[in-house]
Amino acid sequence: MKHRSSVPVSKGLRFTSRMVRGLQRTFPRLYAKVAKHEGRKWGDSSIPWTPVKKPVTESRVALITTGGIILKTQEPFNLNDPKGDSSYREIPGDASGEDLVVSHLFYDHTEVEVDTEIMFPLQALHTLQAKGEIGEVARRHFSFNGGISDPTLLIERHAPDVAQQLVADQVDLALLTPA
Template sequence: MQEAERRIDGYRFLDGASKRVMKAWAAREPEVEIPWTPLDKPLSEARVALVSSAALSLREDQPFDREGERQNPWWGDPSYRVLPREATREDVRVDHLHINPQPASEDLDCIFPLRRLDELVKAEVVGSSAPRHYSIMGYILDTGELLEETAPKIAEGLVQDEVDVALLVPV
C-alpha cells in the first residue's frame, strides 16, 4: 500500500496579509536544481556537522544583529557563527527575535542537537561529530548575501573539517 503524500502548511499561523506577503516573496525565488550528493560511505563512517537557523552564538562572540532585526522585522542578519563540538547551553545564546529562546535555555538539543549527535557517535550510528558546527539566522527573506558570501564560507569550513554530512536544523 502506497503512503499518502503529506503536505505541511508553513503559513498556517500567519495572518492573512503576512501570509500573502510571504507567499509572494517565496514565489520570487528562482527555481534551481539542488546539487544533492549521495553519501559515498556508510553513515557509521561519516563525519557530521550541524547547521542551525536559530541564530546561535557563543556568549563571548559577537551576537547576531538583533537591533537590525528589531528595526526591520523583515530583515535577518546574513552572517554565521561557528560553534565547537564541546559547546553547552551555558556557552551559547539565542540571538533570534523570531523564536522563543526559553526551551533552548533548558535544553540546547531542541535547536542544536549536539548531545544527540554525540549519542549517535557513541552508538556507532554516525562515524564522528565535526569539530566545528554552524549557525545562521533564519527568516532571511533577501538571500543574496547569504547565498553568495555566507554559504560558501560555511562550505569551505565543512570541507576543511572533512565533513561528509551537513545536518540542517531549521528552527
C-alpha cells in the same frame, strides 16, 4: 538557566517580531503559506545534489542551524539589520549546552532558552557517536540567524564560506535544523 542573548532592538523590529511569532502560533497554516511564497521568490529550479559516499556509521557529521544559536562569548547577531544579519557563528564540536545562548527575533525561543538541544542537538550527536551510529562529530558546526529578508549576501558570501569550511573539515553529512 535562560539561554538568551540580550541585544537592544528597535521598537519597530520588536513589533514585527511579535507579529511574526503571533502568526506562527495563532495561524500556522497562513504562516506556512507566507513561507512558501518566500520560498518561491528565492528558490532555484536547479536542486543541488551530492551523492552519499559513505555509510552513516563511518561519516563525519556537522550541524548547521538557522536558530540563532551562539556561544555566550561570541558577538550576538545584529538583530537591528533591516535585511537580516546573514553572517554566521562557528560552534566548536566540544561546546556544551551551558556555553550556548540564542540570538534571534523571529520565533518563539522560550523552550530553546531552557534547552538549546531542541534547536542544536550537539550532545545528542555525541551520543550517536558514542553508540557507533555515526562515525564522528565534526570539529566545528555553524549557526545562522533566521529572519533574513534579503538573502543576497547569504547566497553570495556566507553560505559558500560555510560550505568551503565543511569541505575543508572533510565533513560527510551536514544536518540543518531550522527556526
